[in-house]
Amino acid sequence: MVETETSVLDDHIRVRMSGGSVTDVRLHPAAMRLPAVDLGRHLAEVFNLAQRQHSEAMAAELAAEQTDFGQMANQVSTLRDEANRAMSACLAGFTESLLHGNKR
Structure with a gap:
């Protein structure tokens, strides 16, 4: 302050x-x-x-205290990539569950 x-x-x-x-x-x-x-x-x-x-x-x-927009863009890109990987893993789990659920 x-x-x-x-x-x-x-x-x-x-x-x-x-x-x-x-x-x-x-x-x-x-x-x-x-x-x-x-x-x-x-x-x-x-x-x-x-x-x-x-x-x-x-x-x-x-x-x-100027913002480093290049660094911020890299952080957002990394976060996006991690979120995409996590969503893909989650979707794969749901798909596998549905496939095995239908065979029963």
């Missing part, structure tokens, strides 16, 4: 995100003494920055 932490105003306002959601907001006492308009502007700034950084971190994690 991706976790990021973003701050503004010399680390006086911090936002932590995990899995796409805000999980923690920390306000230094000095930030609380700001005029409401300034505090609101800084909060908007840190939330927007946190969202952007978290989205970038999540995209980077997804890019690092």
Whole structure:
């Protein structure tokens, strides 16, 4: 799970995100003494920055976990072959059972 932490105003306002959601907001006492308009502007700034950084971190994690479709195709092919062998053996058993069942 991706976790990021973003701050503004010399680390006086911090936002932590995990899995796409805000999980923690920390306000230094000095930030609380700001005029409401300034505090609101800084909060908007840190939330927007946190969202952007978290989205970038999540995209980077997804890019690092790229699926190897060639390997997946080989695994599906192997599974298909094993299933076909098992079904053939099962069908042979049913056929043998029916043939011997009709002779009785």
